[in-house]
Amino acid sequence: GAVVSQHPSWVICKSGTSVKIECRSLDFQATTMFWYRQFPKQSLMLMATSNEGSKATYEQGVEKDKFLINHASLTLSTLTVTSAHPEDSSFYICSASVRATEAFFGQGTRLTVV
Amino acid sequence: GQNIDQPTEMTATEGAIVQINCTYQTSGFNGLFWYQQHAGEAPTFLSYNVLDGLEEKGRFSSFLSRSKGYSYLLLKELQMKDSASYLCAVRDSNYQLIWGAGTKLIIKP
Numbered sequence: 001g002a003v004v005s006q007h008p009s010w011v012i013c014k015s016g017t018s019v020k021i022e023c024r025s026l027d028f029q030a031t032t033m034f035w036y037r038q039f040p041k042q043s044l045m046l047m048a049t050s051n052e053g054s055k056a057t058y059e060q061g062v063e064k065d066k067f068l069i070n071h072a073s074l075t076l077s078t079l080t081v082t083s084a085h086p087e088d089s090s091f092y093i094c095s096a097s098v099r100a101t102e103a104f105f106g107q108g109t110r111l112t113v114v
Numbered sequence: 115g116q117n118i119d120q121p122t123e124m125t126a127t128e129g130a131i132v133q134i135n136c137t138y139q140t141s142g143f144n145g146l147f148w149y150q151q152h153a154g155e156a157p158t159f160l161s162y163n164v165l166d167g168l169e170e171k172g173r174f175s176s177f178l179s180r181s182k183g184y185s186y187l188l189l190k191e192l193q194m195k196d197s198a199s200y201l202c203a204v205r206d207s208n209y210q211l212i213w214g215a216g217t218k219l220i221i222k223p
Binding site: 006034042043044045046093103107110 | 147154155156157158159201210211213214215216
């Protein structure tokens with residue numbers, strides 16, 4: 001199957017700092033990638049849809065100035081959590097589709113803001 | 115609104131069979147997915163159904179009835195490593211994935 005690589009797997013940062021998470025499609029080109037966050041024992045929540053070469057589409061309630069998404073190439077999308085606060089601590093996951101029948105996920109990034 | 119329902123938790127015995135149900139109400143339908151998610155890890159793809167009927171893939175099978183808005187994931191010959199959460203997701207008319215809350219499956223020896 002297609003491989004989506006997400007980095008880092010976990011990160012601890014101080015409150016007020018920014019954190020960048022990378023999502024790469026290793027063996028295919030992904031014109032669209034999706035960013036999710038997941039709180040413990042809850043389902044995935046779509047944050048935004050990242051389109052190569054254009055602005056991301058954010059879901060209602062997601063602050064676009066706080067969660068900056070850049071999809072600079074067909075194989076890389078980044079999510080930057082700016083001015084992180086403890087409530088931003090969560091599991092962030094990216095995914096990309098090779099075709100309509102499947103969606104592949106990165107390994108996820110566990111962010112802890114202290 | 116859009117809604118996907120699946121049981122919160124199920125328990126089964128090693129070697130047995132378990133069926134995890136999923137019912138959905140979405141604006142349009144462009145396929146239903148099942149994913150497995152172990153604690154602390156990202157989901158992994160299990161199956162995709164877009165037409166009615168049963169799709170079999172080794173120990174796992176997935177069934178879909180579009181007229182009933184219903185799917186199930188059937189796991190046979192359960193192994194301890196099958197202990198995980200199982201997520202049902204439906205792609206709606208806008209090709210957005212709508213996720214269920216997941217079913218935590220506990221396998222006992």
